[in-house]
Amino acid sequence: MYEKKIPLPLECGLAMTREILGGKWKPNLLFAISEGINRPSQLHRAIPQSTKRVLNLQLKELEEFEVIEKKIYHQLPPKVEYHLTERGETLMPLLRQMNEWGDKNRSFIKNIILNRTKVLD
């Protein structure tokens, strides 16, 4: 009766990962940083759709989870650099796969999204 079972196969590894990559721009930030785009202004230029504020927030969270680290050069003008940590590096294969999958399915997905908005007009 109380053999709950239904073997929750959804061990929360997924949830954990989601906790890290959940932010809207976090994957992009990590990807960019991994490619040597590591200064705030550069990152903002690389992701102009977002704002400094939001990027800062998400960078702070990434830092909190120690997937990136922040180097502050106390000088004028200020200079800051972000770099992947060891842990962050281990995330890269995942990000690469996400990117790949998205690339392969882009046209298909795009179509669906566009048709969706078309209907709404």
Next chain:
Amino acid sequence: MYEKKIPLPLECGLAMTREILGGKWKPNLLFAISEGINRPSQLHRAIPQSTKRVLNLQLKELEEFEVIEKKIYHQLPPKVEYHLTERGETLMPLLRQMNEWGDKNRSFIKNIILNRTKVLD
């Protein structure tokens, strides 16, 4: 007035993938379905933290992007089954990696989250 939110960059693979896996329970749903938990009630039992409504919504989106397909048996009581499509299958390696990464880093992440809320108390 508040204009529409920023349109996501359709050229970016990461954004595309995010479009599919973005929902809170989508990865879990896909994972569960891939393991043969394919009826709505089973899925709900497997993810009791969520509600029928939300799961239905997300299943509908997954269906829209053709990563799963829905089989409806017109009978009483109604019976419905979800299955991964070809495209859905291609997502599995990604999900497995997410799950793995989360597992490996669970304790670390958990700690950070717990300490965070501790401070708030």
Next chain:
DNA sequence: CGGCATCCGCCAAGATACTG
């Protein structure tokens, strides 16, 4: 069993402006 309608709170994320 499966699906849908309602209602609603919360907070991520966007816009803007200002400081050092």
Next chain:
DNA sequence: CAGTATCTTGGCGGATGCCG
């Protein structure tokens, strides 16, 4: 150049209930 403060909103997702 980097960072922060304030304000705003949309919409995701949670709670309930009814229907076939």
